[in-house]
Amino acid sequence: MADFTSDGFCLNDNKAGLSQMEGHSKEDIAKILTKNSEGSKFYQNKKQRHQATEQRIAQKKKILEEASPADYNDALRKTDKMLSNLEASRDLSHTIVHVDMDMFYAAVEMRDAPHLKDKPVAVGGNSMLSTSNYVARKFGVRAAQPGFLAKKLCPNLIIVPCNFPKYRAVAAIVRGVFAEYDPNYASASLDEAYLDITEHLKVRADRTEEERTLWRCDCEYWRSLDADWKPSATQETEPTSSENNQETCPECGRVAESIVTGTDAEGAVLELRTKVFRRTALTCSAGIAPNSKLAKICTDRNKPNGQYQLPPNKEAVLEFVKDLPVRKIPGIGATTEETLRALGVQTCSDIHKHRASLALVFSDLSTEYFMRVSLGIGCTTISNDEERKSISNERYALLPSPITV
DNA sequence: CAACGAAGGACCC
């Protein structure tokens, strides 16, 4: 990270540009954040942790310097063995979907208080924000940012307190939709889940066009559907005919858009997302891929309110992964990213290039994890154990099988 | 010496 230039007091909150609500440039955002966090306890702490990782990096570099050519050879053989075993286990037969609600908490609050729609909104408290809407993001307001700092970035920011009971209720409705496509879907959090729709696609292949037709209008009408919605009393696999024949929207009078969803994965997911929207008036994004790790990365591609499919063939997977920055991989955070960069690894193909060094410096478990990443291999089964209520550690929770060292 | 559990990191939302 570049060191902060302290140009002191030049920035004032009532600077002309800020009142225009146009958002900030990256420089402005960096300036404001620096000015307000320099010297704080939090900043000191962060610096200390950073130094600790730098030390660990130095240790690793020392190991590499002292390793003999024979050591490198052994490491190379070890990783190549891992790679061939992993390649042999590659499974492209499942269709895995990752679904993520768009700015979930903020979206719920905006839905229920429409006057918030064009304003910068964040959900959370003065000490920490959970999420922000897209207007606020233009000002640099982000999740995991303290509210008071966000206020400096965006003085007009409206901070709505968290209302978890409400979010849980909405999540229950969304999960009802998920269950129609995979009864064993696994929640990763309130607003995120993994589905294996392989079985659904088999059933779907036999459905008529009529059964795959949805009517949709983007106006507020669908909000009112929410109140009528009774999850327990309805069987969604057989949509009620009254709903299906609804061709004009009672609210805005416009002809509702008719969508015939395909029998393929894209069609199924489009249908799923439409159902989520109809029952909650909220949008979500989805990724479709042969394993959960790739699916999650795909979700980001067309966010918000979009979806992206990575085709289930080896060439497409390797191409997809080739120039992917390692930070995009679930399980690789800021620390690991920095460590890898120090070892010359920035993208997934760099992992392969430097595989011997990685094996010398990381544990077997981590090394195997990196090898898996470089091949685009991930977990192809979605388990919803009683024991594991959620997937909170992606690095290890999404392993294809228990590791035997 | 091995198994073990607590503590400390890293990561996710």
Next chain:
DNA sequence: GACCAGGGTCCTTCGGTT
């Protein structure tokens, strides 16, 4: 004027116990 979470899981390390 000062305020930078809390809850979850898994790995690694370390130190005292059996």
